[in-house]
Structure formats: C-alpha cells, structure tokens
Amino acid sequence: MSKQQTIRGASDDKVFDAIVYAIAAVIIVIVLYPLLYIVGASFSDPARVISGEVWLLPKGFTMDAYTNILHDDRIWTGYRNTIFYTVVGTVINILMTLLAAYPLSRPDLPLRNGIMVLITLTMFFGGGLIPTYLLVKDLGMVDTMWALIVPGAIATYNLIVMRTYFQSSIPWELQEAAHIDGCSNWRLLISIILPLSKPILAVMVLFYAVGHWNSFFNALIYIRDEALHPLQLVLREILLISQTAMTDSSSVVGMEDKILLAESIKFAVIIVSSLPVLVMYPFVQRHFVKGVMIGSVKG
Amino acid sequence: MKSAQAEAIPALPRKSSRGSRLLKQMAKRYDLYLMLLLPIAWYLIFHYGPLYGLQIAFKNFNPAKGILGSEWEGFGHFERFFDSYYFWRLLWNTLSINLFSLLIAFPIPIMLALLVNEIRSKRFSKLLQNITYIPHFISVVVIVGILNVFLSPTSGPINMVIEAFGGEPVRFLEEAGWFKTIFIGSNIWQNMGWQSIIYIAALSGVNPQLYEAAKMDGATRLQRIWHVSIPGIAPVIVILLILDIGHFMNIGFEKILLMQNNLNLESSDVISTFVYTTGVLKGEYSYTAAIGLFNSVINLVLLLLVNRIARKTSETSLW
Numbered sequence: 001m002s003k004q005q006t007i008r009g010a011s012d013d014k015v016f017d018a019i020v021y022a023i024a025a026v027i028i029v030i031v032l033y034p035l036l037y038i039v040g041a042s043f044s045d046p047a048r049v050i051s052g053e054v055w056l057l058p059k060g061f062t063m064d065a066y067t068n069i070l071h072d073d074r075i076w077t078g079y080r081n082t083i084f085y086t087v088v089g090t091v092i093n094i095l096m097t098l099l100a101a102y103p104l105s106r107p108d109l110p111l112r113n114g115i116m117v118l119i120t121l122t123m124f125f126g127g128g129l130i131p132t133y134l135l136v137k138d139l140g141m142v143d144t145m146w147a148l149i150v151p152g153a154i155a156t157y158n159l160i161v162m163r164t165y166f167q168s169s170i171p172w173e174l175q176e177a178a179h180i181d182g183c184s185n186w187r188l189l190i191s192i193i194l195p196l197s198k199p200i201l202a203v204m205v206l207f208y209a210v211g212h213w214n215s216f217f218n219a220l221i222y223i224r225d226e227a228l229h230p231l232q233l234v235l236r237e238i239l240l241i242s243q244t245a246m247t248d249s250s251s252v253v254g255m256e257d258k259i260l261l262a263e264s265i266k267f268a269v270i271i272v273s274s275l276p277v278l279v280m281y282p283f284v285q286r287h288f289v290k291g292v293m294i295g296s297v298k299g
Numbered sequence: 300m301k302s303a304q305a306e307a308i309p310a311l312p313r314k315s316s317r318g319s320r321l322l323k324q325m326a327k328r329y330d331l332y333l334m335l336l337l338p339i340a341w342y343l344i345f346h347y348g349p350l351y352g353l354q355i356a357f358k359n360f361n362p363a364k365g366i367l368g369s370e371w372e373g374f375g376h377f378e379r380f381f382d383s384y385y386f387w388r389l390l391w392n393t394l395s396i397n398l399f400s401l402l403i404a405f406p407i408p409i410m411l412a413l414l415v416n417e418i419r420s421k422r423f424s425k426l427l428q429n430i431t432y433i434p435h436f437i438s439v440v441v442i443v444g445i446l447n448v449f450l451s452p453t454s455g456p457i458n459m460v461i462e463a464f465g466g467e468p469v470r471f472l473e474e475a476g477w478f479k480t481i482f483i484g485s486n487i488w489q490n491m492g493w494q495s496i497i498y499i500a501a502l503s504g505v506n507p508q509l510y511e512a513a514k515m516d517g518a519t520r521l522q523r524i525w526h527v528s529i530p531g532i533a534p535v536i537v538i539l540l541i542l543d544i545g546h547f548m549n550i551g552f553e554k555i556l557l558m559q560n561n562l563n564l565e566s567s568d569v570i571s572t573f574v575y576t577t578g579v580l581k582g583e584y585s586y587t588a589a590i591g592l593f594n595s596v597i598n599l600v601l602l603l604l605v606n607r608i609a610r611k612t613s614e615t616s617l618w
Contacts, residue, residue, distance in 0.1 A: 052459045100338035103331040127349020128591030130578045185330040214438035239444030292496045
C-alpha cells in the first residue's frame with residue numbers, strides 16, 4: 001500500500017517537474033525571442049524585413065545598417081557624450097554616496113537618526129517635476145552637462161544600501177581599534193573602509209553607470225543643444241520620432257529608399273546602443289544580484 | 300559602572316552637561332560632519348529646495364518676479380484642474396494603469412520565483428534567472444523602439460502571425476484600447492526576472508525542515524508551495540507591495556511619455572505626462588506644480604493607508 005503510494009507520488013512528481021520545465025522553457029523563449037529577432041533583422045536586407053519575411057535568422061545577410069551607423073555623426077556625438085556623462089556622473093555619484101553613507105553608518109555619530117529621517121523622507125515625498133525643473137533652471141544648469149549629473153548626484157536607495165553594507169559587513173571593533181591607534185576618520189575611510197568595501201563599490205558603480213547610460217528624461221527637459229545630446233536622446237529621434245515623420249509624409253517621391261534605410265538602421269541602432277551594457281552583463285550579473293540582496297536586508 | 304555614576308548626578312547640572320557633552324561628542328567627530336557637508340547641502344538644495352518651490356502651486360508664478368515675488372492665488376489652480384474636462388480622464392488613466400499593473404504585474408515575479416524554486420537542476424535554474432534578468436538593463440527608449448518594430452502593422456512578427464491565421468493586422472501602438480495591455484505586458488517582460496531576485500533570495504531562506512514535514516504529512520508539491528513557500532515569503536511580499544504603492548502614481552512615467560501619440564492619448568494621458576507637456580513644454584508652471592502636488596499627496600495618502608493596513612493585518616510594515 002505504502003509502496004504503491006510512493007510510486008504514485010514519484011510519477012506525480014515527474015509530471016510536476018515536466019510542467020515546471022515546460023513553463024520555464026516558454027518563459028525563456030518569450031524573453032529571448034524579441035531580442036534575437038532584433039539581432040536577426042539588423043543583419044537582414046531591409047526590404048525583406050519590411051515585407052515581414054524575417055522571423056529569426058537574417059534573410060539576405062548584409063552589414064549595411066551597421067556601416068550606415070558608422071557614418072552617422074549623431075550616433076558618434078551621442079556615444080561620446082554618454083560615455084562622458086556616465087564616467088563623470090558615476091565618479092561624482094560614488095563620491096557623494098560614500099561621503100553620506102559612511103558617517104551615517106557610524107553608531108557613535110550624534111544626530112545621525114535625525115539626518116537619516118530627513119534623507120529617507122525624500123523617498124516618499126518631493127517637490128515634483130516642475131519645482132525641480134525651475135530650480136535647475138535657476139541654478140543656470142540648463143544646457144550644460146551639470147544638469148545631467150548634479151541633480152541626480154545621490155540615489156537615496158543606493159545610499160541606504162551602502163550604509164547597510166558598512167553597518168553589517170565591517171566590524172565596528174575594527175574601527176574602534178583604529179581610533180585608539182590614533183587613526184583619523186578620513187584615514188579610516190580611505191585606508192580601512194574602502195579596501196573592505198570593494199564588493200559594494202562594484203555594485204554601486206554598476207547601478208549608477210547603467211542608470212546614466214540608459215537615462216533620457218533629464219536630457220529631454222534640460223538639454224536643448226544637440227551637441228550635448230546623450231545617446232538615448234539620439235536613439236529616441238531615430239527610433240521613435242523619425243517614424244512618425246515618415247508616415248506623415250509618405251507620399252513624397254523617393255521616400256521608399258529613405259524608409260528602407262531608416263528601418264534598417266533602427267535594428268542596428270538598438271544593438272549598437274545596448275551592446276556595452278549587455279556585453280558587460282555576464283561579468284557583473286552576480287554583483288547586481290548581490291546589490292539587490294543587500295538592499296532587501298533593510299528594505 | 301560609569302553610567303550608574305552618571306545617573307547619580309543631580310538633575311539640573313546633568314541637563315546642561317548633557318547638552319555640552321553632545322556638543323563635545325560632535326566636536327570630536329567634526330571630520331564626520333565635514334564628510335556629510337556636501338551630501339547634506341545637496342539634499343537641502345535638490346530635495347528640500349523643490350519642496351520650498353512648491354509654494355508656486357498656490358501662487359501665480361512669474362519667472363521675472365521669482366518665487367517670493369509672485370502674488371498668491373490660493374486654491375485657484377486646484378479648482379481649475381478639478382473642473383477641467385480632462386481631470387477625470389487623467390485621474391482614471393493614472394489610477395487604472397497602476398492598479399492593473401499592481402494586479403497583473405506584481406504577482407508575476409512571485410510566481411517566477413516559485414517556479415525557479417521548484418527547478419531541481421541548478422544549471423537550468425541559473426540559466427532561467429540569467430536570461431530573465433537581461434531585459435532589465437535595456438533602456439526605456441530602446442524598449443519602446445523594440446515595441447515599435449515588433450508590433451509594427453506592416454512588418455512586425457506579431458502581425459505576421461495574425462495575418463498568417465487570416466486576421467487583419469492590428470495597429471497596436473495607435474489604438475487606445477491596446478495601450479494599457481502593451482504597456483503593462485512589456486513592463487512584465489522587462490522586469491519580472493529582476494523583481495524576482497528578492498523573492499528567490501527569500502525562498503532560499505525558508506527552513507527546509509518545513510518542506511520535509513509537509514512532505515511527511517502527504518502534501519503534494521503544489522500544496523507545499525501554497526502552505527510553505529508562500530507563507531515563508533509573505534513578509535517580503537507585503538514590504539514590496541507597500542514600496543510599490545509608494546511609487547504608485549509615478550510608475551513608468553518615462554515609458555508612457557515615449558509610447559504616447561495623438562491616437563492613443565485617450566488612454567495614455569496620465570497626470571505626470573500632462574504635467575510635463577503643459578508645464579515644461581508650455582510653461583504653465585504654477586498650474587502644473589499644483590497638479591503635481593495633487594499627485595504626490597494622493598501617492599502619500601495611499602502609502603500611509605497601505606502601510607497602516609499592513610501593520611494591522613500582517614504585522615509587517617515599513618515603519
């Protein structure tokens with residue numbers, strides 16, 4: 001009887017496993033298919049993409065779209081600007097977050113809870129878009145790179161994550177001992193805390209850098225000068241705006257070639273702009289996960 | 300011992316000495332405050348500055364006169380907004396997009412985590428996780444670009460399938476009726492993997508003995524999920540639900556803006572995009588600051604309400 005039961009249980013288990021694997025496989029296909037389709041289409045003859053022939057693998061293999069991009073100045077400018085904003089922005093992010101997170105992680109800092117409340121409150125209530133916009137405008141940052149760097153210098157969530165890490169992963173006794181040996185707080189931060197914080201610093205660099213790379217809204221409202229446009233704004237123009245312009249004036253003669261060109265560039269542009277992040281991804285994915293977990297300890 | 304001695308000191312002198320001791324402690328750690336100087340200044344300017352600027356919601360802001368110089372308007376902007384023909388449309392779109400997101404998109408990462416937890420092969424489970432994380436790193440602009448080509452009525456694969464089965468191609472991105480479905484669906488596609496991380500971590504913390512005990516009692520795997528896994532991660536679910544509601548009125552604003560066009564405006568016009576187009580683009584600063592304030596207040600009330608309910612019913616809350 002009991003033997004029969006376990007046999008039945010085992011076969012039930014097999015059915016259950018089969019269902020689990022089937023669902024997982026469907027999810028993998030759903031997530032990957034759009035991405036692979038874009039890759040396939042970017043290497044295809046645009047005429048065959050437009051006629052809907054491309055499913056997955058390239059049809060009429062060509063690299064034309066990519067060579068076209070290489071000759072597009074907007075992409076180059078965007079790329080250069082974005083790299084600049086990402087590097088400078090991330091350095092400032094890390095410095096500011098560190099300068100806030102370390103003192104606030106110190107249990108012996110008077111008033112630290114009060115300061116923490118002031119900071120945490122900003123996560124739940126703020127002035128909103130318009131007062132912020134007017135402030136940045138009044139500070140004279142519009143149409144300068146500072147508008148993309150200074151207003152977002154600290155992400156409160158990241159600050160909390162870093163502070164939690166300092167509190168939970170660096171023994172307080174170690175810091176006290178250093179103090180007794182006459183170590184100043186600055187030296188403590190630079191020569192003891194920082195070397196012990198490499199994992200969290202890696203996570204922070206990645207969070208902030210991806211944020212800079214992908215952000216477009218601040219540039220949309222603060223940057224009008226095209227020479228300062230980051231990649232995402234250029235992308236928006238190529239991917240989203242040019243399309244409506246096309247459909248509006250589709251009757252113009254000779255439009256077909258232009259539409260073909262614009263269409264073929266789209267796929268390649270998606271690849272080219274996402275590539276740096278996606279190439280980096282396999283190497284850093286473990287760190288990202290760690291960052292989310294440290295955050296959730298507190299969250 | 301030392302603190303006992305301190306207790307013994309009479310009340311009056313002790314009070315003043317406590318104040319001076321605090322000052323002394325602060326002075327001793329002046330370099331920590333030095334570190335905090337820039338960040339605190341930044342918070343005051345870039346977070347509390349806009350709060351101060353929010354008073355223009357009750358004024359007729361004139362850039363030439365400045366915030367203080369502009370004359371008071373009272374609740375005029377709010378009344379104008381509530382009486383406008385688009386008020387209910389904006390409110391309904393904002394609430395419904397977020398409510399549907401919460402109902403549909405919130406449970407999916409939980410289900411994905413439960414699924415990952417049931418996969419026995421470590422390698423396959425890692426593969427599933429790593430693949431579902433990928434879309435999280437793609438920018439909003441690119442996501443909307445992908446939607447455009449993927450759902451294109453003339454060449455997109457989805458419409459090719461519809462046509463292959465004899466249907467008429469659908470202009471997904473230009474029909475108001477499809478907007479919310481596509482918005483929420485693509486959000487799920489992009490974020491389910493990333494959002495499942497926390498649940499997967501929480502599941503790995505559930506005591507394995509509970510599963511063994513349930514197995515002994517003859518619980519099927521589905522029953523074990525229902526009676527062991529889900530209760531095990533319930534506190535995490537509640538916290539994330541509260542946090543989600545904390546951003547209730549602002550979720551996905553950038554993406555909505557990018558997906559918006561004149562044809563789907565009827566269901567894509569939300570409060571935050573309206574504030575952007577009318578405030579930043581058309582310069583009606585006071586009016587849209589008032590609308591933004593209305594949005595923030597609703598958001599805060601919702602957050603406090605949900606936090607309170609959670610504390611009462613499940614003893615898990617943010618504070």
